[in-house]
Amino acid sequence: MSISENLYKHAKQRIPAGTQLLSKRPEMFAPNQWPNYAAKAVGCEVWDLDGNHYYDMTTNGIGACLLGYSDPDINKAVIDRITNGCMSSLNPPEEVYLADKLCEIHPWAENVRFARTGGEIAAIAVRIARATTGRDVVAICGYHGWSDWYLAANLGDSKGLDGVHLPGLQPAGVPRGLKGTSLTFNYGDKEAFDKIIAEYGDRLACVIMEPCRNNMPPEGWLEYIRDEVHRVGGLLIFDEITIGWRLNFGGSHLQFGVNPDMALFAKAMGNGHPIAAVIGTKEAMDGAHTSFISSTYWTEGVGPTAALATIEKMEKTKVWEYVANIGNTVKKDWADAAARHGVEITTPGFPCLAHFGFKENGLEMKTLFTVLMLKQGFMANTGMYPTLAHNEEVLKIHREALDKVFAEMAAIVKKGGKEAVIEAIGGPVCQTGFARLID
Numbered sequence: 001m002s003i004s005e006n007l008y009k010h011a012k013q014r015i016p017a018g019t020q021l022l023s024k025r026p027e028m029f030a031p032n033q034w035p036n037y038a039a040k041a042v043g044c045e046v047w048d049l050d051g052n053h054y055y056d057m058t059t060n061g062i063g064a065c066l067l068g069y070s071d072p073d074i075n076k077a078v079i080d081r082i083t084n085g086c087m088s089s090l091n092p093p094e095e096v097y098l099a100d101k102l103c104e105i106h107p108w109a110e111n112v113r114f115a116r117t118g119g120e121i122a123a124i125a126v127r128i129a130r131a132t133t134g135r136d137v138v139a140i141c142g143y144h145g146w147s148d149w150y151l152a153a154n155l156g157d158s159k160g161l162d163g164v165h166l167p168g169l170q171p172a173g174v175p176r177g178l179k180g181t182s183l184t185f186n187y188g189d190k191e192a193f194d195k196i197i198a199e200y201g202d203r204l205a206c207v208i209m210e211p212c213r214n215n216m217p218p219e220g221w222l223e224y225i226r227d228e229v230h231r232v233g234g235l236l237i238f239d240e241i242t243i244g245w246r247l248n249f250g251g252s253h254l255q256f257g258v259n260p261d262m263a264l265f266a267k268a269m270g271n272g273h274p275i276a277a278v279i280g281t282k283e284a285m286d287g288a289h290t291s292f293i294s295s296t297y298w299t300e301g302v303g304p305t306a307a308l309a310t311i312e313k314m315e316k317t318k319v320w321e322y323v324a325n326i327g328n329t330v331k332k333d334w335a336d337a338a339a340r341h342g343v344e345i346t347t348p349g350f351p352c353l354a355h356f357g358f359k360e361n362g363l364e365m366k367t368l369f370t371v372l373m374l375k376q377g378f379m380a381n382t383g384m385y386p387t388l389a390h391n392e393e394v395l396k397i398h399r400e401a402l403d404k405v406f407a408e409m410a411a412i413v414k415k416g417g418k419e420a421v422i423e424a425i426g427g428p429v430c431q432t433g434f435a436r437l438i439d
């Protein structure tokens with residue numbers, strides 16, 4: 001057994017769930033075959049504990065590293081900060097510079113609070129919205145982290161977990177008293193949204209939603225939500241944690257011309273260093289003055305330093321244009337290779353969050369694809385978040401690998417259909433993630 005596999009086996013005994021993030025569980029890719037642990041990650045290259053080398057054609061740090069791993073400019077800024085001490089009894093000045101920068105990029109915003117992870121900042125924003133409005137009910141569309149306020153949406157009527165709105169996310173441990181405080185609607189489902197407004201409008205603290213995920217918003221959708229939420233006295237929070245900085249510079253809402261009352265950033269803003277921000281109007285963030293929101297490590301200096309350097313580099317390189325080009329090329333390479341060998345796939349959505357889907361036997365084919373791509377030296381599945389570190393040189397070898405892998409997959413399917421695919425995987429089929437409220 002490989003060192004990586006051995007360590008993961010041990011981890012599952014020591015660390016409940018094996019890892020700290022659902023999306024990094026090896027079972028989500030190719031159980032017993034995925035490299036599991038990175039000894040080193042630079043650019044779009046990863047070395048595992050067994051000394052194997054891979055190009056990363058997955059989400060590149062679950063969307064955290066838009067500039068690529070271990071970017072030298074971000075490293076320099078962070079190392080300088082560390083050398084000068086990244087923690088002391090005083091505050092880091094970088095948090096003020098970063099707050100100013102975020103408000104300069106989003107001129108509608110006047111106030112900023114920081115945390116270190118996406119789930120934390122979403123919880124802070126919801127707390128602020130509840131404190132500002134004096135109301136409890138939250139309407140949700142999208143994924144916003146692991147906190148009680150969010151999982152409360154999954155509290156069903158019975159003690160069993162019936163009535164799950166976000167399939168796959170269990171609300172075990174969430175107080176049942178929170179039932180009815182978080183309500184969900186699917187992206188673009190005006191009827192479901194209207195129902196929430198009609199029934200809970202006078203108790204609605206906020207709507208929290210991703211302004212978009214993989215596709216442009218339907219015409220008038222975001223404006224409609226904003227106007228309705230405001231009509232009933234609630235606040236609108238846009239979660240830009242994944243789409244922010246990738247589609248354009250700053251929040252995607254800048255492109256759509258719809259300003260929320262608060263917006264959230266994390267992930268790509270620190271390029272691998274923990275930093276998260278909620279920006280908002282003074283009025284919306286009034287509750288932040290009265291509510292107790294405070295934590296020691298929200299005052300360290302690496303996060304805001306990394307974010308300042310990352311934002312500067314993202315702007316200088318116009319990274320959103322670069323990754324759109326890379327993503328479009330990868331989508332075309334998937335489609336061309338699949339078509340050449342008669343494998344049916346679809347490649348919908350934004351190139352900055354490029355993905356494809358197998359038309360038949362999705363999970364089995366996805367697992368086989370991952371297993372065969374690993375053998376070609378690529379960490380790959382059906383989703384690829386391009387970075388500044390991916391270039392034509394990497395895409396060329398990737399194209400060659402795709403050609404071989406789709407040829408092999410087509411031959412396996414031809415030989416024995418789904419059963420042959422399962423056999424060729426040589427291990428268990430990957431597990432599904434949770435279903436999102438937004439495509």
Ligand SMILES: Cc1ncc(COP(=O)(O)O)c(C=O)c1O
Nearest residue numbers: 117118119143144145239241242
């Ligand atoms: C839109 C959105 N919000 C919130 C989160 C949670 O962020 P984190 O994993 O940093 O807690 C994620 C993570 O995938 C996300 O995509």
